[in-house]
Amino acid sequence: MATVDTKKTKGPAKTGPVKTAQARANRALPPGYARSRGKQVQELLDEETVEVPWQLRHSEFTYLGSAPLSREHYISKEWAEREIEKLWSKVWQLACFEQDIPEIGDHIVYDIVDWSFIIVRTTNNEVKAFYNSCLHRGRQLCENQSESANSPEFRCPFHGLSWNLDGSLKQIPPSIEFDFPHVDKKKFGLPEVRCEIWDGLVFINIDDNAEPLLDFLGDITKHFERWPFATRWKATHTAKVIDCNWKIAQEAFMEAFHVLATHPQMSIGLLGGDGSNTEYNIYDDGNANWSRMTMAPPMPNPNLPYELTERELIEEMFYRGESVSEMGVQKMSGSINDLPDNITTRKLLADAARARGTPGFVGLPPTDMELTSAIQYHIFPNISPWPGPIFYRYRPYGHDPDKCIFEIMMMVSLPKDQPRPPAAKIKWLGPDEQFGSIFNQDVENVARVQRGMKAAKPPGHLTLTNYQDIKVRWHHRLLEKWLNA
Ligand code: FES
Ligand SMILES: [Fe+2]
Incomplete structure (x- = not known):
């Protein structure tokens, strides 16, 4: 059994000018x-x-x-x-993994440039994504980027308006409700952003007219089967x-x-x-x-x-x-x-x-x-x-x-x-x-x-x-x- 000459192998290997048939063929x-x-x-x-x-x-x-x-x-x-x-x-961009939000009410924030989105599990079979911005005076509803958390609602820390997990308005605090007569509560839900899932990967897309996620991904989905x-x-x-x-x-x-x-x-x-x-x-x-x-x-x-x-x-x-x-x-x-x-x-x-x-x-x-x-x-x-x-x-x-x-x-x-x-x-x-x-x-x-x-x-x-x-x-x-x- 031949052994390696350690003088040759000490330190990083040096590459040499090897002329081979392959080198000639490459030309x-x-x-x-x-x-x-x-x-x-x-x-x-x-x-x-x-x-x-x-x-x-x-x-x-x-x-x-x-x-x-x-x-x-x-x-x-x-x-x-x-x-x-x-x-x-x-x-289409990866926002999180489904396993980041396994329970109903689990949510995570995904930020990209100036945008911020809340990705939330609303039911066992559904994940939704919302713009992370209060409809009153615009405060972020959830703060910790990429830190998953659980709550039964999204309550704005500024004046206390709250929304259900499905995005519908839950409550305007009774003490200030008198001042929102112009708000149709049924239409005061959190705006959604497109959200689709491939094999446990949760993607969002800001473009309402984007092609479906699976069309965008193409045949890579077949590879990862x-x-x-x-x-x-x-x-x-x-x-x-x-x-x-x-x-x-x-x-x-x-x-x-x-x-x-x-x-x-x-x-x-x-x-x-x-x-x-x-x-x-x-x-x-x-x-x-x-x-x-x-x-x-x-x-x-x-x-x-x-x-x-x-x-x-x-x-x-x-x-x-x-x-x-x-x-x-x-x-x-x-x-x-x-x-x-x-x-x-x-x-x-x-x-x-x-x-x-x-x-x-x-x-x-x-x-x-x-x-x-x-x-x-x-x-x-x-x-x-x-x-x-x-x-x-x-x-x-x-x-x-x-x-x-x-x-x-x-x-x-x-x-x-x-x-x-x-x-x-x-x-x-x-x-x-x-x-x-x-x-x-x-x-x-x-x-x-x-x-x-x-x-x-x-x-x-x-x-x-x-x-x-x-x-x-x-x-x-x-x-x-x-x-x-
Ligand atoms: S900014 Fe959210 S309740 Fe006022
Ligand atoms: Fe590298």
């Missing part, structure tokens, strides 16, 4: 169709030992050109105002105001090739991959507002200046590893010689997840890919659900293009018959508090991106890659469509 391909060295995600799926779901085989890509992207999308106050007028006032949210429990929910535009924060999670420079500790100093074998999909079927990326699971990095075998990588990761706890990898006992000859790193990790009995994919025989890779969907404009437990949301911070709200939720899949604890309440992190580990590197990075973009020599256009930035380009393509409508 002959049309723009956007060149790929990194090494096995691609679809080739890895060919090696699965359980049935591969059609969702993972639904791999679409369309070249969207190589044009530069204007930095104004991120730094211009005028652009941010156009987004408010043309996007946030008209698009395999990973339903109804079986998930929101175990954690963390939020932080960070110093960049909401799109810069989001786009830090729309590609994985920044792992090479931003997260060199991942996959044991990049020996297990540098993100360049990630698959990117955009679903350009005329109705799609979503995209996906699938990071290849740990495997010998094909960009090393020397060949690394699966066994050598396994030995380094599981038998010698000292710095891999962030990846959830534990040092293995015993000898590597106990492992089958054809063992792969991903198979070892996937089987370990199965053995723990917490694969997070209840009711499925999950593939190695689902258990060991980061599969991330993005639903336009601002959420990213994973088949795995992670879920992101990004929101503008008021009218300020230089700030945003970034939220990370852990949506854990639980067996249907297992009682689930209450959904986690949102925990707001202060300026000096951090999300932890790898996320901190992203959060520090995105603030520097915002700053650097503003510092660029005009016009300061951005030069995106043809393939690996395709989700970023697609997102801006959709955004421009909305802003120009």
